Structure formats: structure tokens, C-alpha cells
Amino acid sequence: MNYTQNYQLNQWEASDRVLREDFNSDNRKIDAAIAACRARDPQLLKSLTISNDTSQIDIDVSDIDFDHWHTILLRLEIFGTGEMRLCSNQSYSEFFNQFSVFDSTTDCLSKFPARAAGQCHEISFFPLCDKRRLITALTFSDTVLLGCNYQLSYENLTTLTIFPKESKQTLGAGSKISLYGLHL
Secondary structure (H helix, E strand, O other): EEEOOOOOOOOOOOOOOOOOOHHHHHHHHHHHHHHHHOOOOEEEEEEOOOOOEEEEEEEEOOOOHHHHHOEEEEEEEEEEEEEEEEOOOHHHHHHHEEEEEOOOOOOOEEEEEEEEEOOOEEEEEEOOOOOOOOEEEEEEEEOOOOEEEEEEEHHHHHHEEEEEEOOOOEEEEOEEEEEEEEEO
């Protein structure tokens, strides 16, 4: 009997005796290969849609096991006007290194403009399967590239807060937030 090159699945010749065990073995191999591929797909950890205008959105991340994830992706579709900020539960003064197309600041993990429908910002965090690592993040959009290192480890991160830079502005109803975990 011949076998496929990658997964050693049965390749019967006309003269081979076909056995149920061969089919079952092949199905187990196929199932394991598919499961391995699916484990690498992004997994939705949290999702919320804001029903009313608000001055602040708090995202509880205390239940996320950062040892389990290589990358955490925060996808934001925030309605409103003006600049928005993303901060952690840590004091702003702990922020220590960033680069941005905006003016330099020392008060947040990320900043980005509110958007029109269908436009998103993505902020990638990199625990690299180690909750003791200090927070590192990159913000990507068509107007922003912002990187930061933060003097707070992932194991101490409990809340991510989104709010407008100006107190008279709001985060609009319909704003969507999704948090994904990615394996290697």
C-alpha cells in the first residue's frame, strides 16, 4: 500500500485490501491536522457594542490568561469625534517609551482618532505566552503608528479603558470592541 507524503494517509492500489481500520486511522490524522490549524486561528475572547453615547469604556481583562496567548489583538471601531485614548489600570506616569505620528505624550498606551462606520483601529499586544513580560503594544491604522512599552506586566493588567482626549467629547453609540487571542 502507498501513503501520502505529508500525513501518511492510505493510498490504495486496485489490488489492496481496504480495511475499516485504515479509514479510521486516516480520519484521526485528518482530524488532528485540522485541529492543529484551527488552534492557530484567532479566538474571540471578548466582544462588546456600546448602546449609548458614553464618556468611557472599561474592558475587564483580569480573566485573560496571558501565558496562553502569543498575541492579543484589540480591534476598535469607535464612533465619535476627536482623539481617543487607551489606558491601562496603571498610573499614566508609568508609561516610558513610544513613537507616534502624533505629538509625543506620556499618558496612554495608545491614541487614535474616532472613525466613520466600517473603519477600524487595531492594537496588538505581545505577551508572547509569558504574563510576567512588560506590556508592549503597537497601534495600526491609516493615520497612526504608535508603539509603546509600559512598566506594567501582563499579569498585573486588569482593565483597558478607552476615553476621548477632550472631556466634552463622547464615544458614540454603536462603537464596537473585539479582543482576540492568537497562538503561533
